[in-house]
Ligand SMILES: Nc1ncnc2c1ncn2[C@@H]1O[C@H](COP(=O)(O)OP(=O)(O)OP(=O)(O)O)[C@@H](O)[C@H]1O
Ligand SMILES: Nc1ncnc2c1ncn2[C@@H]1O[C@H](COP(=O)(O)OP(=O)(O)OP(=O)(O)O)[C@@H](O)[C@H]1O
Ligand code: SF4
C-alpha cells in the first residue's frame with residue numbers, strides 16, 4: 145500500500161504542529177496536545193491510538209473547532225480542503241461542521257438531545273445545512289436511518305434517545321453525521337461503550353461508508369484490534385505527541401517505538417494460547433515526564449539511555465523519517481533481525 | 495495446581511441458580527408487572543486452584559451470578575454449595591465465616607475503596623474486623639507483606655486512594671480481598687477500567703497470587719481475550735444462561751455454540767493479517783430483553799444457524815458433547831460437522847420479519863435488524 149493511502153488525492157484534512165494548552169488561574173498550564181501533524185485523504189482511514197489522557201479527544205475537538213475559547217490556546221494549523229480553520233470565525237466553523245465535517249462521540253446519549261425525538265434531531269441537521277423543506281427533510285431522515293441499519297425507521301423517528309439501545313443510538317448519531325455527506329468524519333471511540341457483537345456491526349458500517357462515499361475517516365481508539373482491522377495508517381500518541389506513524393501492516397509487524405512494542409506485548413490476544421505470557425509496560429501513563437525534560441516515556445522505557453533526556457542531547461526527541469511511510473520519535477528504537485521467511489507478524493515483536 | 499482436580503469435590507458447585515428481579519410499576523401501589531430474569535438456571539463447578547472465566551455481553555447476568563454466589567443477592571431458586579456446605583442454609587456467624595472465605599474484587603476500585611481511609615487503614619480494617627493478624631504488631635506486619643505481594647511500595651501506606659493511578663488502586667483492591675486469606679476470589683471486570691499496559695500488570699498479578707496462595711478464581715469479564723488468557727475453563731453466558739462451557743484452549747480451537755462462534759469472530763485481534771483473513775459472523779440485531787426472553791432457544795432471534803424445527807419452541811439443555819465440552823444447542827453436532835451452514839445477518843433478520851434493505855446499487859446491506867428487540871429494560 146502506498147504511503148498516501150488507497151485513494152490518493154489531495155488531502156481533505158491537513159493538521160500541522162497542532163498544540164493545545166489549557167490554562168487555569170493558579171494552576172500550571174497543561175499542554176494536552178503538543179505539536180501533532182497528520183493528514184487524511186479521501187477514502188482513507190487513519191487511526192489515532194494511545195492510552196487514556198494522551199490527547200486523542202482534545203486533538204479531535206481542536207480540529208472541529210469545538211474547544212471552549214476561554215482558558216484554551218490552540219496553535220498550529222488545521223486545513224480543511226486547503227482552508228485554514230485555526231482562528232477561523234464561529235460562523236464558518238459552524239457551517240462546515242455538520243455539512244462537510246462531522247464527528248461521532250463515544251457516548252451517543254450525551255451528544256443527542258434527550259428531550260427531542262431522534263427524527264427531529266436528524267431533520268434539523270438537514271434543514272440547517274441542506275436546502276430542503278420539512279417534508280423532504282423527514283423523507284431524507286427515513287432514508288438515513290435505514291442506511292445505518294435502524295429497523296422500522298418511520299416509527300423510530302418519533303422515539304426519544306432513551307428509548308433506543310446503545311447500539312441504536314450510535315447508529316442514529318452516525319445517521320446525523322452523514323446527513324450532509326461529509327468529506328471528513330471523526331469518530332472518537334465510537335464503539336467503546338458497545339458490546340463486541342454490536343461493535344462489529346458499527347465497524348462494518350463505517351467501513352462501508354468509507355468505500356461507498358469516499359469519506360475520509362479519522363478513527364480515535366485505544367483498541368489496537370479495532371485499528372488493525374480498520375485503519376490504513378496509524379499514529380500512536382503518548383503524552384500529547386505522536387511517537388510513531390506507519391502503515392498498519394508495518395506498525396503491527398515491526399513496531400519501532402518501545403511504547404508501541406510494549407502495548408502490543410501487553411494485550412491478551414484471542415488467538416494466543418493459554419499460558420502465553422503478557423509483558424506489561426511498567427508504571428502507568430501518570431509517570432510521564434514533560435517532553436521539555438526528555439522523552440515522556442523514558443521513566444517506563446527499557447531502552448532509555450542518557451541521551452533520551454533533553455539535558456544531555458540538547459533537544460526534544462524529534463519525530464523523524466524512519467523508512468518509507470514511517471515516522472518515529474525515539475533515540476533507541478526496537479531493532480529487528482532479518483525476519484526469517486514465514487515468521488508471523490507478532491513473532492518478531494515478542 | 496489443578497492436577498487431580500477432576501477426582502476431587504469442586505470448591506464451588508452451583509445448581510439451577512436463578513435470580514429474578516421484579517419489575518414494579520405504579521406510583522401508589524407498587525405492582526409487579528413482570529420479572530427480569532437476570533440469571534435463569536445456571537449450573538457450574540469450579541475446581542480448587544483453578545480459574546473459571548465467565549464471559550458474555552452487557553446485561554447477560556454475569557455480575558448478578560457473582561453476587562448471588564456470595565449471597566449479596568438473594569437467589570430466587572437453586573443452590574450454591576461452597577466446600578461442601580449449602581450457602582443458602584447459613585445464617586449469622588457461620589455465614590460471616592463463609593463470606594470471609596469468598597472475597598470479591600470490583601471493576602471500579604475507586605468506587606469500592608473508602609476515599610477517607612488511607613491504605614494502611616483500608617488493609618488492616620478487614621483483619622481487625624475478623625480478629626485476624628494477631629494483635630497490632632502482627633497486623634502491621636501482615637499489611638506490609640500484603641503491599642509487597644501486590645507490588646506497592648511501603649510508602650503507599652500513608653496515602654489515600656485518589657493519590658493512586660487506576661492500576662495501583664486495583665492492586666489495593668486485590669490486596670484487600672486477599673487479606674483474609676480467602677479460598678475463592680470473585681473478580682468482576684477486574685481490568686476493564688484500566689489502560690492496556692496496566693491491564694497486563696494486574697492480570698499477571700492475579701496469576702502470580704493464585705500460584706502463591708493457592709487461590710481459586712471466578713473471573714467475570716466481557717472481554718473474551720482477557721478471559722481466555724487467564725482461565726482454565728470458560729463459561730459463555732447469554733441472557734441469563736450458560737450456552738457453552740469448555741477448557742479455554744478448546745473453546746478457541748473449536749467453539750461449538752453459534753453464539754460463541756459469533757462472539758469470537760467479533761473480537762478484534764491486534765494483527766492486520768489475522769483481521770483480514772478471519773471469518774466474521776455478523777449477528778442480526780441487539781440483545782433481547784431479559785424481561786421477555788425469546789421462547790425455545792434464547793438465541794434463536796439472532797442465530798445464523800437457526801433451524802425450522804426445535805429452535806423456536808424447545809429449550810436446549812446444557813449437555814456434554816465431548817469430555818469437558820458443554821453446549822446448549824439442539825444442532826451442535828451438525829454445526830460442528832459442517833452439515834449445517836450459517837445464514838447471513840440479513841437473512842436472519844428477514845426470517846424474523848424485518849425488512850431487508852436494498853441500496854441503490856442493488857447490493858444488500860449488512861445487518862438489517864430484528865425488530866423490537868432493543869427496548870430498554872426498566873430497573874427496580
Ligand atoms: N478542559 C480541560 N481542561 C484541562 N485539561 C484538560 C481538559 N480537557 C482535557 N484535558 C487534559 O488533556 C489531556 C488529554 O485529554 P484527552 O481527553 O484528549 O485524552 P484522550 O486521549 O482522549 O483520553 P481517553 O482515552 O481517556 O478519552 C488529559 O491529560 C486531560 O486531563
Ligand atoms: N437490582 C436490580 N433490579 C432489577 N434489575 C436488575 C438489577 N440488577 C441487575 N438487573 C438486571 O439484570 C440483568 C443482568 O444484569 P447484570 O448486572 O448481572 O449483567 P452483567 O452481565 O454483569 O452486565 P455488565 O457487563 O453490563 O456488567 C440486566 O438486565 C440488569 O438490568
Ligand atoms: S527516546 Fe529513549 S526513552 Fe523514549 S522511547 Fe526511545 S529509547 Fe525509550
Ligand code: SF4
Pocket residue numbers: 751752753791792793794797798799800801804805810822823824825826
Ligand atoms: S438451538 Fe437453534 S437457535 Fe439455538 S443456537 Fe442452536 S441452532 Fe441456533
Ligand SMILES: [Mg+2]
Pocket residue numbers: 200201202332
Ligand atoms: Mg478521549
Ligand SMILES: [Mg+2]
Pocket residue numbers: 556557558682
Ligand atoms: Mg457486570
